[in-house]
Amino acid sequence: MKILCWNCRGVGNPATVLEFRQLLVANVPDIVFLCETKINSNRFQRIRSICRMEGCLAVDSAGKRGGLALLWRDGLDVSVQNYSNFHIDSLVRLENEDVLRFTGFYSQIASRSRQQAWDILRRVHHKVNEGWIVGGDFNAILNLSEKEGGRSKPKVLMEEFCNILEELKLTDIKPCNGWFTWTNNREGDRFVKERLDRFVALDVILDKFPFLASYVVHQSRSDHEAILIDTEGSKPNRERTGHKAWFRYDTCWAGEQELKDLILSIWEKEESNMLAKMDMTRDKLGPWQFSRF
Numbered sequence: 001m002k003i004l005c006w007n008c009r010g011v012g013n014p015a016t017v018l019e020f021r022q023l024l025v026a027n028v029p030d031i032v033f034l035c036e037t038k039i040n041s042n043r044f045q046r047i048r049s050i051c052r053m054e055g056c057l058a059v060d061s062a063g064k065r066g067g068l069a070l071l072w073r074d075g076l077d078v079s080v081q082n083y084s085n086f087h088i089d090s091l092v093r094l095e096n097e098d099v100l101r102f103t104g105f106y107s108q109i110a111s112r113s114r115q116q117a118w119d120i121l122r123r124v125h126h127k128v129n130e131g132w133i134v135g136g137d138f139n140a141i142l143n144l145s146e147k148e149g150g151r152s153k154p155k156v157l158m159e160e161f162c163n164i165l166e167e168l169k170l171t172d173i174k175p176c177n178g179w180f181t182w183t184n185n186r187e188g189d190r191f192v193k194e195r196l197d198r199f200v201a202l203d204v205i206l207d208k209f210p211f212l213a214s215y216v217v218h219q220s221r222s223d224h225e226a227i228l229i230d231t232e233g234s235k236p237n238r239e240r241t242g243h244k245a246w247f248r249y250d251t252c253w254a255g256e257q258e259l260k261d262l263i264l265s266i267w268e269k270e271e272s273n274m275l276a277k278m279d280m281t282r283d284k285l286g287p288w289q290f291s292r293f
Contacts, residue, residue, distance in 0.1 A: 091279075211233060
């Protein structure tokens with residue numbers, strides 16, 4: 001399953017809708033969470049239709065500020081649980097009948113609004129009985145490695161964010177590509193970039209989806225990049241890459257007797273030279289790794 005989150009900074013512009021549709025075509029997400037849509041919810045049915053998404057729940061903006069939307073593809077069983085100006089909470093039934101909770105989240109810089117947003121996450125946490133993923137624009141960083149340029153973030157704000165994640169037992173999922181998700185689009189000494197958008201999840205999600213991966217997705221219409229999480233993002237794709245391309249030796253295999261026997265059978269072949277034996281080892285261990293683990 002793939003989930004895409006994007007602070008689009010207004011989706012009323014036809015050019016932004018086109019960019020959004022291109023993001024969907026390129027990344028094929030099952031669920032999309034948008035924040036700062038800056039439009040009324042009744043305008044989203046047209047956008048949903050243009051982008052060919054089956055389900056949609058939108059939260060009105062407050063004038064030209066805020067606004068959220070959750071969209072999902074045809075055939076996906078999504079049940080919205082509750083929503084506010086800061087979040088949309090949903091339960092997703094997967095193909096194997098497992099249920100996953102996804103909460104699209106949007107926090108703001110103002111202290112009062114930020115505290116309201118944290119309190120909403122706490123209330124959702126009390127209802128969680130399944131794997132939980134939270135994604136969106138947190139408008140916060142965990143440490144100074146997530147900011148470059150400009151003034152340093154107050155330490156108290158970074159500690160507050162760290163404490164919230166620890167309290168809710170949520171683990172930060174670092175992206176496989178890129179790092180910063182927001183820039184102020186200025187030049188020279190005034191240029192600032194930060195990692196404001198992210199996915200966090202309970203450890204049960206990381207255990208259930210060992211190939212889970214997160215990505216930064218570049219776009220051109222907003223000062224925020226989109227982010228994507230794929231529950232099978234790092235899973236070997238036999239049709240696309242073959243065993244040779246994705247084989248990697250793991251030291252934990254050293255205790256596997258089956259592996260020892262397989263390697264021994266290859267290196268006992270007197271008719272093969274060293275390079276041929278290395279190739280055979282790679283060819284054999286790729287399929288063995290896939291079937292064993």
